[in-house]
Amino acid sequence: MSSLREQMIQQMQLRGYSQQTIASYLNSIQTLSKHYNQSPDELTWDQIRLFIQRELIEKQISQSYINQLISALKILFVQILHREWDPIAIPRARLQKKLPVVLSTVEVERLLHALSNLKHRTLLYVAYSSGLRLGELRALKLSDIDSSRMQIRVVQGKGNKDRYTILSQKALEQLRFYYKYFRPSVWLFETSKGVAMSERTIQQVFKNALGKSGITKKVSIHSLRHSFATHLMEQGVSLAIIQQLLGHKSLRTTSIYLHVQQYALNKVKSPLDFLAV
Incomplete structure (x- = not known):
């Protein structure tokens, strides 16, 4: 082969x-x-x-x-091989539409407080606050952090497309504290050998935080990205803006978060209450 x-x-x-x-x-x-x-x-x-x-x-x-x-x-x-493809002989599987599992804001707080390791805690701060994919988080460089515009540049994300996402003020403060102690040279999260932290290590960091937090939901580090999008939607951020931040090609992909957002029922008012009757 x-x-x-x-x-x-x-x-x-x-x-x-x-x-x-x-x-x-x-x-x-x-x-x-x-x-x-x-x-x-x-x-x-x-x-x-x-x-x-x-x-x-x-x-x-x-x-x-x-x-x-x-x-x-x-x-x-x-x-x-220049052969004719037979879609009848080999049909594509019909995908089941599964809603993503998201963490509540309280659960995210528990997760972030669960780690005492400064580098690991900063890693999760950035992952959640900017809605990054695992590969994007790993590939971040110091030069991708734009504190003057409060943005993070995501270079060659999914589909080999560059984009910008938001840089949280709290995440920036955490990053500055982290940088003071670790002084990474190229990669934002690098090992003692000066190479980018592996995806497996990042996944293990999340797993450790999950275990210490006591959260029992079946989630992965990608769930922080789902939670980021859902929490933005619950704040009233438009679907189009969230699509841009996540780097989705289609708005249909982003619209799945419409089904997982939660509103407090006691904050929802009947349209009758707005009438002059």
Whole structure:
């Protein structure tokens, strides 16, 4: 698969795919190829369909993973092998629409207070206050913090697009305190070796904070991004602004937070109360 692999990498790089997406696509095809012990270009539609059915039914693999495999196969078969794709033989899985799990503002406070480690606490401050993805948080550099405009520049976010998000005043104060003690040189959150903190380490930081906080919800560090968006919406920030801050391509993606926002019932007034009757 080596030559096919190189061609796939080149094709995806030309399309502007992120390194994470390229790695995921290659891994999914490699799993399929190993299952049959055959080169992927030798596989039949029936073999691919049977593999997908097995993954869905026996292993209960997520439908999004199956669609990822199908997208990778389409690049291989159509763009590289120049074969005609059969959407009937290999249909995409219908994704279940699941609402994101979010933390309340009280729970976020508990989470941030749970850590005594200055670097780890600052990391979570920035993650929540700016609504960053895990990869974006890891890739932050000192030069991305614009305190004069109170913004954070997100370089090459999802879809390889740069954007700006907000810099919280409290997060800035925390960052200044953190910088005074750690003096990072390039990366905002770097190790003692001067390299960016790994995504796995960041995930472990969140997991440790979650355990110490006593919060029992099934959440990940990405839930801080969901919570950021939901809490902004509950404050009355427009959907379009939240879309811009999150870096969503489609407003439809952002609109999912309409379903998870919560309003205090005692603050909601009947329209009758505004009438002169």
